[in-house]
Amino acid sequence: MAxxxxxxxxxxxxxxxxxxxKGQLVDYKLDNVSTDSSFLEMLDQLNEQLVSQKQxxxxxxxxxxxxxxGMCSLYINGxxxxxxxxxxxxxxxxxxxxxxDTIYVEPWRSRAFPIIKDLVVDRSSFDRIQQAGGFVxxxxxxxxxxxxxxxxxxxxxxxxxxxxxxxxxxxxxATCKNGSAMLFVGAKVSQYALLPQGKVEATQRVLNxxxxxxxxxxxxxxxxxxxxIECPKGISLENIARMNREYLKASxx
Amino acid sequence: xxxxxxLKSSIAKKYWMALTGLFLCLFLTGHLLGNLQLIFSDAKHFxxxxxxxxxxxxxxxxxxxxxxxxxxxxxxxxxxxxxxxxARPVGYAKTNPSANSSxxxxxxxxxxxxxxxxxxxxxxxFWAKMHFDKNMPLAQQESMQMPGQMEFIGVPGSRVPSIPAxxxxxxxxxxxxxxxxMAQAQAMxxxxxxxxxxxxxxxxxxxxxxxxxxxxxxxxxxxxxITIDFFKQPKYGLLFTLxxxxxxxxxxxxxxxxxxxxxxxxxxxxxxxxxxxxxxxTAFAIVVPALFAAIPVYIHFFLK
Ligand code: HEM
Ligand code: SF4
Ligand code: FES
Numbered sequence: 375m376a377x378x379x380x381x382x383x384x385x386x387x388x389x390x391x392x393x394x395x396k397g398q399l400v401d402y403k404l405d406n407v408s409t410d411s412s413f414l415e416m417l418d419q420l421n422e423q424l425v426s427q428k429q430x431x432x433x434x435x436x437x438x439x440x441x442x443x444g445m446c447s448l449y450i451n452g453x454x455x456x457x458x459x460x461x462x463x464x465x466x467x468x469x470x471x472x473x474x475d476t477i478y479v480e481p482w483r484s485r486a487f488p489i490i491k492d493l494v495v496d497r498s499s500f501d502r503i504q505q506a507g508g509f510v511x512x513x514x515x516x517x518x519x520x521x522x523x524x525x526x527x528x529x530x531x532x533x534x535x536x537x538x539x540x541x542x543x544x545x546x547x548a549t550c551k552n553g554s555a556m557l558f559v560g561a562k563v564s565q566y567a568l569l570p571q572g573k574v575e576a577t578q579r580v581l582n583x584x585x586x587x588x589x590x591x592x593x594x595x596x597x598x599x600x601x602x603i604e605c606p607k608g609i610s611l612e613n614i615a616r617m618n619r620e621y622l623k624a625s626x627x
Numbered sequence: 628x629x630x631x632x633x634l635k636s637s638i639a640k641k642y643w644m645a646l647t648g649l650f651l652c653l654f655l656t657g658h659l660l661g662n663l664q665l666i667f668s669d670a671k672h673f674x675x676x677x678x679x680x681x682x683x684x685x686x687x688x689x690x691x692x693x694x695x696x697x698x699x700x701x702x703x704x705x706x707x708x709x710x711x712x713x714a715r716p717v718g719y720a721k722t723n724p725s726a727n728s729s730x731x732x733x734x735x736x737x738x739x740x741x742x743x744x745x746x747x748x749x750x751x752x753f754w755a756k757m758h759f760d761k762n763m764p765l766a767q768q769e770s771m772q773m774p775g776q777m778e779f780i781g782v783p784g785s786r787v788p789s790i791p792a793x794x795x796x797x798x799x800x801x802x803x804x805x806x807x808x809m810a811q812a813q814a815m816x817x818x819x820x821x822x823x824x825x826x827x828x829x830x831x832x833x834x835x836x837x838x839x840x841x842x843x844x845x846x847x848x849x850x851x852x853i854t855i856d857f858f859k860q861p862k863y864g865l866l867f868t869l870x871x872x873x874x875x876x877x878x879x880x881x882x883x884x885x886x887x888x889x890x891x892x893x894x895x896x897x898x899x900x901x902x903x904x905x906x907x908x909t910a911f912a913i914v915v916p917a918l919f920a921a922i923p924v925y926i927h928f929f930l931k
Contacts, residue, residue, distance in 0.1 A: 386720070399720055452723030478721035485714050551724065551733055553714030556637075584636055593714030594637040594707045596735055597888040598728035612896060619894030621638045 380406045381473040385420065387432055388480045393488055393496075399478070409469040413456060414439060414446065416468055417479075433492040441465040441606065444541030447548070448493060449480040454545035454604040462543060462606040482548035486555070486590040499590040500542050500558060506586035507579035508562040510571050524570050534568040537561045539607040546601035546609070552593030557601040559587050560613035567620050577624040584621055637710075640703055645889035647700035652886065654693045655915055662922050670851040674766045677850040678782060681757060701743050708736035731884035738881040745874040752857060757850055763831040766847040767792050779846040787834075787844040797846070801826045801834060858926040868927040875916035882912035 382405045390397025404420050411419070414436050421431035437445035446463040450456035456466040471477060479493065487495040512518055526534075538561075546557035563580050566572025572579070595614060602611045661680065664673045680686050724733055731738065756763055770776040770791065778789040779797065790800065805824045812823035826843075829835045834844040858864050858871075886908030890896060895904075 388720075449719060452719065452721045453726060480719055480721070483715050483717055483719055485716055549727060551728070552711035554637075554711070584638055588637050591714060592637075593711035594641060595892075596707075596711070596732060597884070597891045598732040600724075600727040603727040611891065615891050615894045615896040617894075618638055618641070618892060621636075622642065622894060625639070 379410075380408055381468065381471065381475075383407055383416075383471060383474070384476040386476065386478045387493070389432065389492055390481075390489055392491055397489070397492075399480075407468050409467070409471075411468050412439070412464060413448070413450070413466040413468065414464050433490075433494045435494050436464055439464040442541060444543040447482050447495065447544060449478075449482060449548055451478050454482070454549040455543075455606055459603070460606060460608060462541075462545075465606075482544050484544075484547050484553040484592070486553070486592050487544060487547065495544075497542070497544050499592075500544065500555070502590065503555070503559060503583050503586045504542075504562065507575070507582040508566070510566060511575060521571065526569060530568045534565050537564040537568070537609065537613050540565075540605075540609050541607060543606060545604050545606060547592060549600045549604040550593065550595075551598060551600065552596055554595045554601075555587050555590075555592040556595040556614045556617065557605060557609055557611070559583055560615075560617040561609045563617045563620055564613040567616065576620060577627055580617060580620040580624050584617075637707075640707055641892040643703050644700060644707070645892035647696040647703070648885055648889050650692070650696050651700065652882070652911065654689075654696070655919075657689075659915055659918055662919065665851070665854060665922055666925055670766065670849070671768070673851045674847040674849060677757065678847055697743075697746060701739065704736060704739050729884060731880040732888070735881065735884060738877050741874065741877045742881060745877070753850070753854065756853055757848060761831050762796075764849045764852055765797060765832055766849040766851070779844075782845045782847060785842075785844050785846075790834075790844060790846075797831070797834065798828050801828050855926055855930065858923045859930070864927055868923045871923045872920040875920035878919075879912050879916040882916070883909065886911055 382403070385402040385404060386399045387402060388397055389400045402420060404416065404423065407416050407419065414434070417432060417434055424431050435445050435447055437443045439446070441462045441464060444462070446455075448455065448463045450463065450466070455461060455463045457470050458466050481487075481489055481493045482495045482497075484495075486499040487497055490496050540558060540561035542558065544555075544558070547553055547555050550557075563583060566579060567576050597611070597614075599611055602609065661676055664676055680690075765779050767777045768780055770778045770789070773791075777792045777794075779792050781788045781790075790797075792800075795803075804826055808825050809820045809823045812820055817823060824837055827835045827837055829842065832846045832848050833842050835841065836843045858868050860867075887901075887905045890901070890904050
């Protein structure tokens with residue numbers, strides 16, 4: 375890896391006061407960035423510099439900073455979650471960049487993800503898709519049976535688990551040339567469709583989630599496969615195919 | 628959002644894209660086998676095939692299915708492309724598309740539009756001539772009875788099996804006979820000369836007996852000659868050959884992504900069949916357009 379410990383970088387970062395304002399890319403110079411720091415720590419460092427200069431710090435989303443919550447986003451140098459693969463932005467490290475690099479930092483771009491401020495976008499469209507069917511209805515009166523009492527074939531359990539790894543970050547939408555949310559919805563549909571508990575509501579689930587997805591204004595999949603490559607959780611295109619099967623089954627029922 | 632059941636959702640639209648696209652792949656295969664007769668067969672058989680393709684009722688149904696598929700595929704595809712564009716009103720300042728997707732997969736609508744333009748010009752050049760051109764030439768062969776003389780050959784079922792051509796068109800032959808009949812009638816003092824006419828050319832390939840009201844002769848439209856002349860014409864033959872070949876390269880890219888994509892859209896995937904589909908799709912996308920393109924290239928550069 376890079377032998378040099380600290381690098382100087384140029385940043386082009388999207389600044390936008392609020393959803394209605396016109397935004398623009400603003401140039402920043404940041405010196406002495408440790409290659410061991412994460413991308414978000416680099417932004418923290420820049421924000422400290424901005425605050426000390428009495429400027430408005432850059433707003434960006436983050437929470438767990440350990441790659442599991444799906445809160446961080448950022449379109450970095452033309453790639454969702456930046457140049458590394460299989461990771462979220464909070465897991466991206468500055469050792470991926472070289473001294474003197476110019477780094478573009480933009481928010482997720484989608485009609486269904488309106489900008490709130492700077493790099494922060496509103497991803498509640500994902501929540502509404504989830505609310506439309508991404509659940510299993512159970513009676514919580516206290517007499518629910520243990521989930522492990524129902525046998526599940528190992529292969530199905532593994533596939534469901536892989537689909538359930540989706541953290542709802544929206545990188546698939548951000549990277550898709552069509553702004554399509556089909557990898558996210560495919561993962562959510564698959565996660566339940568593969569398990570006996572989820573099969574009960576499978577028909578309504580896929581119809582409702584796809585309807586909500588369309589209503590939110592996401593685009594249509596053209597199977598470019600970009601989402602699969604940029605997804606930090608390695609959600610496979612196979613989940614979109616499964617959703618397509620489920621939707622066909624549900625439509626002719 | 629369209630409310631019609633056929634177009635109601637993003638996924639339903641994709642099913643239709645896939646089904647029409649795959650049907651068009653079948654059509655391409657059939658069309659290619661027909662065209663290859665230009666190289667591997669002769670004018671007689673090619674023209675017989677062309678007649679079959681424009682008159683057989685089963686083929687008619689298939690051809691209407693093809694027209695509908697092309698229209699639907701094009702309209703649905705362009706609607707999807709417009710929706711996809713609208714899904715990202717503000718674009719990125721910096722993108723790196725080749726990092727995660729193929730050229731063809733990102734440009735299906737552009738590739739498709741070029742194919743659509745090709746299909747329309749192709750139909751004007753060949754299909755419309757075959758169907759509607761009143762001056763479509765008829766196929767001729769050397770007469771068995773009078774060697775050295777050319778004649779039009781009647782299709783099976785013609786009451787007159789052949790007509791001496793003598794360098795004339797069907798119209799000229801019929802006009803000559805009618806003129807004689809009318810002159811005779813005039814000499815007899817007949818007023819209404821129109822009534823004296825004996826024959827009439829129907830379409831561009833048949834002669835109708837006006838007295839009996841039936842077709843007595845039907846010839847083969849010479850699509851073979853039209854095709855050869857088109858790609859061999861001195862001024863534009865080379866240009867047309869190159870444009871045709873270039874269109875086939877565009878088709879190849881459309882299919883390189885499209886063939887396997889259709890199966891993903893329909894949800895027909897598995898660990899076993901998906902690699903086979905991808906392999907077959909790639910082979911199809913290269914071999915079929917290459918063979919299509921080889922035909923005009925052969926005609927322009929190598930025939931005769
Ligand atoms: C012989 C001609 C054609 C064949 C064999 C063909 C075949 C295909 C196939 C198999 C697909 C994949 C479907 C899928 O991904 O589900 C496709 C997609 C597509 N085709 Fe064609 N196509 C042809 C002509 C056209 C034309 C004339 C257009 C007109 C604009 C067009 C536009 C598109 C578009 C936009 C897509 C991408 C659709 C999507 O994935 O959302 N194609 N085509
Ligand atoms: S499918 Fe992957 S990229 Fe899309 S929301 Fe889920 S984790 Fe993020
Ligand atoms: S901040 Fe939680 S995944 Fe990045």
